[in-house]
Amino acid sequence: MAHIHLQDGSFTLFWVFVWWALCLALIGVALILVRRKKPDPNKIAVAAFVTAAAFAVFQVQIPIAGGIHLNLTPLIGILAGPVLAPLVAFIINILSAAIGHGGWSLIGANAVVNISEVLVGYYTFSALKKIIKTPFYCAGIATFSGLFVGNVVMIAIILISGIQGVNQPQAQVLAGLSLVAAVNMGVAVIEAFVTGFIVSSITRIRPDLLNGSQP
Amino acid sequence: MKIPDRFRGPALFLIMAILAILAGVIGYRLTGPMGIEERYASAVGLFSPESGGSSGFSLEGNLFLYLIILAVLFGICYYAYRQMDKKKN
Numbered sequence: 650m651a652h653i654h655l656q657d658g659s660f661t662l663f664w665v666f667v668w669w670a671l672c673l674a675l676i677g678v679a680l681i682l683v684r685r686k687k688p689d690p691n692k693i694a695v696a697a698f699v700t701a702a703a704f705a706v707f708q709v710q711i712p713i714a715g716g717i718h719l720n721l722t723p724l725i726g727i728l729a730g731p732v733l734a735p736l737v738a739f740i741i742n743i744l745s746a747a748i749g750h751g752g753w754s755l756i757g758a759n760a761v762v763n764i765s766e767v768l769v770g771y772y773t774f775s776a777l778k779k780i781i782k783t784p785f786y787c788a789g790i791a792t793f794s795g796l797f798v799g800n801v802v803m804i805a806i807i808l809i810s811g812i813q814g815v816n817q818p819q820a821q822v823l824a825g826l827s828l829v830a831a832v833n834m835g836v837a838v839i840e841a842f843v844t845g846f847i848v849s850s851i852t853r854i855r856p857d858l859l860n861g862s863q864p
Numbered sequence: 865m866k867i868p869d870r871f872r873g874p875a876l877f878l879i880m881a882i883l884a885i886l887a888g889v890i891g892y893r894l895t896g897p898m899g900i901e902e903r904y905a906s907a908v909g910l911f912s913p914e915s916g917g918s919s920g921f922s923l924e925g926n927l928f929l930y931l932i933i934l935a936v937l938f939g940i941c942y943y944a945y946r947q948m949d950k951k952k953n
Contacts, residue, residue: 697941698944701941708924709924714888714892715896715898718900744933748926749926750925782870783874787873789881790877793881812908812910815908815910821909825907825908832895832903833888833891834887835884835885835889
C-alpha cells in the first residue's frame, strides 16, 4: 500500500536521479542473479501471473477510508521469490506510470519502496514457515511486516528528498506522513487476509507453485 | 507463560491485525475522508483540491491503456503457462 502518490516535479532532479540509480542498482543485482541461477519455467510463469494480477489490482481504487488500493507486493515476494520479485515490482511501477498512475520521475523511489516490501514479505514468510505450520498466518504476518517496512521506507524517501515548493518543517511533514502510514496499515489488514487466503489456497491446490518461494 | 505452538501463528497475526486496525482508525479519524492523492498532498503540505474521497470503485489512470496492458499481460501469462505445461509433460 506504500506507494508515493505525488506528481512529477515533487522531487528535485537530483533526488529523482538518486532513487532511479538505487532502483537500477537493485534491478541490476536481480538480473545478475537471474542469469546465474537460471530460474525454471515454473518460476517465470508464476512471476508472469503475479505481475498481471498485481497490475490489475494496483489500479483499482476501493472506496474504503476515502479511497485506497491494494499492492499485493508481499504476495509477489512470497510467490515469485527474492530474485524475480524485484523485477516484477519494477515492471508494475513502469506499467502503472504508463497509464497515468504515479509519475515517471517517481518510478525509482516507488520501485525501491515496493522492492523493500517484496523482500521483507519473502524473507519473513520463509522464516515463519519453519515455526508456524499454517500458511495463512505465515503469509498474513509476512504481509504486515512487508507493508510496515514499505511505509517506513516511503516516509524516509520523502523526508530525505524533500518536496519542491513545500516550506513545512520536517517534523510537520513527518507527522503528516505518519498519519498516511497509519491509514495504510489499516488497509494492510485487508491485504493480509487476501494474501493469507491466496497462499493457503495455493498450498492446498498447487503446492508446486509455492516452490517459487524458495530462493 | 509459554504459548503452545499451534496458537503462536494466530496470536501473532491477531495482535498485528489489532494494532494495524487501531493505527488505521486513528489515522483516518485525524485525516478524514480523502482520496489517496489528496491524503499525500495534505500530508506533505501541497495544495490539492478537496475531493472528499471516492464513493465507489474507480480506476487510477487511463482505462483504455489499462485494458490494453492487461490484455498483453494475459497473453504473456498464457504463453508462460503453456511453456510450463510443455516442460511438465
